[in-house]
Amino acid sequence: MQYDVHIIGGGLAGSEAAWQLARRGLRVRLSEMRGAGDMTPAHQTAQLAELVCSNSFRSDDDVSNAVGLLHHEMRQLDSLVMAAAAKARVPAGSALAVDREVFSAEVEAALAALANLTIVRERIDVLPQAGLTIVATGPLTAEALAQSIGAATGADSLAFFDAIAPIVYRDSINMDVAWMASRWDKGAEASLAMGGDGRDYINCPMTREQYLAFREGLLAGDKTEFKQWEANTPYFDGCMPIEVMAERGEETLRFGPMKPVGLDNPHWATPEHPNGRWPYAVVQLRQDNKLGTLWNMVGFQTKLKHAEQVRLFRTIPGLENAEFARLGGLHRNTFLNSPTLLDRQLRLKSAPHVRFAGQITGCEGYVESSAVGLLAGLMTACELTGRSWENPPRTTALGALLAHITGDAEADSYQPMNVNFGLFPPLHEVKKKQRKAAYTDRAKEDLAQWKAVNPALVSNG
Incomplete structure (x- = not known):
């Protein structure tokens, strides 16, 4: 099939862009290297829109949270990612979390049903010299294409490390020690509305002595060694490995992923404190699939070696006999210095037939990546049909995120950014x-x- 636009990359951004274009009657070729004998260090399947880190799209509160507002705006614009997330949703309090396999299957099925969209399993090694193109290859762009992009931009990409949290089998968690609760019962109403019971997290309590011993174990644990090409690559604060947080101070974890406030432990109840007492620290796990058989350790991204993870994480009360469906990992992310290289419509200034979308632009997070893919698809649709395009107002979440990527940020210090009201x-x-x-x-x-x-x-769909 002849096509009007070529999309390279079948992740969240590429899938969303393809959906927006094809639904408007335009012919799309979507190239994805996974499934053609290639794989990235982080992906495990060849499915489109595979979620490689957390299964959470973060807060779904569209009143007091910027990412929840972004959810709302994407739904208003017929987002495939938001529609698939609704079908794959699992209980997670006020957050939007999904069953990974169901989510990816929903995205792929919706795209495969579009007659004017061709999904091709192929690796693209060279940036196309002509024809409208959207590059949405993400932070793990294949080396040959990354080199081609580097040649076109005339600048080195920036890079940071992104770590993956472990997943535990639910039936291996000791619920005589752990308990179910959401912090301050927040999100209970939303959880009940979608079939949850308002207590959407498994909580593993720690005393002060247990916490300090665990932190010492993180500091001393055997960790993955960096490769030469990874040297001096900074971490992004939004996905900081837990052992790196531990290095920042004794209390850092207790004010981060192991925060105990709002979590009364009923196993520690006494006549004086019938509702339990707050532990010194808490490890939380969040449901990872619809069956409720898999739970991920919230905020426990790590670069510990696998054997060390098993040994150390089984010292957490309630996880003494934990069986892991997936252990944590670490991969390098790369992205463009977008404020310098891209125009206000995400086009490469040196080659305006090419747009970039998703994490390769320097946005951070599943939702943000999808949103930039949505915008790239709409922009390209307007260009192909001869219609004028006006960027969304900067007062919207979409507009604020786009403005940050394409010019509001300081080019000399540009770093990945989640959507937030500060933008x-x-x-x-x-x-x-x-x-x-x-x-x-x-x-x-x-x-x-x-x-x-x-x-x-x-x-037009």
Whole structure:
């Protein structure tokens, strides 16, 4: 089939871009190297839109959380990723978490059903010299294509490490020690609405002595050695390996992934404290699949060697006999210095027939990657049909994220960024406690107006 646009990369961003284009009647070729004999260090399957790190799309609260607002905006624009996530959702309090296999299968089935979309299992080694192209190869772009991109940009890509959290089999967790609860019972109403019981996390308690011993084990544990090409690559704070957090101070973990507040341990109940007492530290696990058989260790990204992970994590109360469906890992992410290299429509300034989308642009997170893919698809659709394109207002989550990538950020210090209200035009006149709601109200109103005056946003599907 002849095609109007070539998308390279079948991850979240590439899949979302392909959906937006094909739903508008445009012919799309989607190239994905997994399934053609190639694999990345982090992927385990050839499925499109495979989730390689957490199974969480983070908070689904669209009133007080910027990523929840981004969920809302993507749903308003017919996002395939958000639709698939709804079908694959598993209980996780106020967060949007999914069954990984169900999610990927939903994305792939939806794309395969589009007659004007061709999915080709092939590795692309050279950046196309002509024809509209979207590069969405993510942070693990194959070496040959990365070199071709480097030649076209005339600049070295930046890089950082992204670590993967372990997954535990539910029936190997000792519930005589651990217990089910959400912090402060937050998200209980949303959990109940989707079949949960309002207690969506498994919590493993630690005394002070146990916590300090565990931290010492992290510091002393046998860790993966860096390869020469990985030397001096910084970590992204949003996905910091747990042992690196441990190095930052005795209390760092207790103010991070092992925070105990809002979690009363019923196993420690006494007449004086019938609801239990707060442990000194807590390890939380979140449901990873719809069956509830797999649970991931929240915030426990790690570069510990596998044998060391098994030994050390089984010292956590409740995980004494833990069996692991997947152990943690570490991979390097690369991304462009987008504020310098890309224009306001994600086009490569030196080769404007090429757009970039997803994590390779320097956004961080599943939702952000998908959102940039959505925008790249809409921009390309307008270009192909001769319609004008206007970027979403910077007061919206989509607009704020896009502005950060394409010019608002300092090019000399550009780093991966999750969407957050700090990227939005400020509302200093609003009281601090009311500011998040004000950002959200403004964003929803401005997005609705933007949609109303941009008929090109309406899908033909």
